Amino acid sequence: MLVLSSPSGAGKTTLSRQLLDNDAEIQLSVSCTTRAKRPGEKDGVDYRFVDTATFRDMIDRDEFLEHARVFNHYYGTPRAPVEAALSQGRDVLFDIDWQGTQQLSEKGREDLVRVFILPPSTRDLERRLITRAQDAPDIVAQRMAKAADEMSHWPEYDYVIINRDIATSLTQLKSILTAERLKRERQYGLSDFVKALREGR
Numbered sequence: 001m002l003v004l005s006s007p008s009g010a011g012k013t014t015l016s017r018q019l020l021d022n023d024a025e026i027q028l029s030v031s032c033t034t035r036a037k038r039p040g041e042k043d044g045v046d047y048r049f050v051d052t053a054t055f056r057d058m059i060d061r062d063e064f065l066e067h068a069r070v071f072n073h074y075y076g077t078p079r080a081p082v083e084a085a086l087s088q089g090r091d092v093l094f095d096i097d098w099q100g101t102q103q104l105s106e107k108g109r110e111d112l113v114r115v116f117i118l119p120p121s122t123r124d125l126e127r128r129l130i131t132r133a134q135d136a137p138d139i140v141a142q143r144m145a146k147a148a149d150e151m152s153h154w155p156e157y158d159y160v161i162i163n164r165d166i167a168t169s170l171t172q173l174k175s176i177l178t179a180e181r182l183k184r185e186r187q188y189g190l191s192d193f194v195k196a197l198r199e200g201r
């Protein structure tokens with residue numbers, strides 16, 4: 001379970017998309033949200049866009065692995081697709097905020113790897129939110145106002161990437177994933193493999 005969090009506009013959606021294009025072993029956990037769809041976003045691909053009543057029903061039916069209120073909207077990770085992917089041995093990428101990350105951490109999943117993305121500067125963050133050109137000025141201002149709060153959560157993460165250049169950040173993210181996959185405890189069947197080697201097979 002690879003978690004990416006950042007203040008809005010630091011680049012986690014861009015990085016997620018590039019990682020998913022580059023790595024066939026990892027799939028995105030598509031969140032549900034009550035926020036409005038942005039131009040270019042596709043229902044079921046970027047998010048599942050649902051109304052508040054539907055979201056509340058899903059909470060009542062315990063259909064979320066975690067959920068939180070962010071920028072006055074609900075966001076949540078549907079449980080079933082994540083459990084299905086993990087049981088097939090696939091990796092899952094989560095683009096969720098610090099509240100969701102804390103909820104996953106509290107569940108004590110030892111296969112959780114948390115990465116925090118920082119912008120190079122506050123000016124860059126604002127410029128990125130403006131040039132993304134998908135949010136009205138008041139929404140950009142609201143996201144900038146929350147950025148300092150969001151960024152205070154960096155010590156709760158295992159890795160931090162300062163997203164200056166997107167290609168460098170992608171290389172760094174891929175390196176994290178590669179190193180985590182090579183951890184002894186994540187390499188299933190290693191004892192049998194070494195046993196066979198020691199027996200000269």
Ligand SMILES: Nc1nc2c(ncn2[C@@H]2O[C@H](COP(=O)(O)OP(=O)(O)O)[C@@H](O)[C@H]2O)c(=O)[nH]1
Pocket residue numbers: 004005006007008009013031032035066067068070071075076077095096097098099100101
């Ligand atoms: N806890 C939680 N946070 C989510 C989920 N999906 C998205 N988020 C977070 O909600 C925040 C707002 O996301 P979004 O509206 O797409 O705006 P953006 O970050 O500016 O692209 C971001 O911090 C996301 O990481 C989720 O399922 N659970």
Ligand SMILES: Nc1ncnc2c1ncn2[C@@H]1O[C@H](COP(=O)(O)OP(=O)(O)O)[C@@H](O)[C@H]1O
Pocket residue numbers: 006007008009010011012013014015128129131132133163164165166
């Ligand atoms: N390293 C970078 N350098 C310059 N612009 C970037 C970089 N990373 C992302 N961006 C741009 O910044 C904007 C916000 O990125 P996005 O991935 O939507 O952020 P987030 O998902 O964290 O809100 C987008 O227009 C994206 O193309």
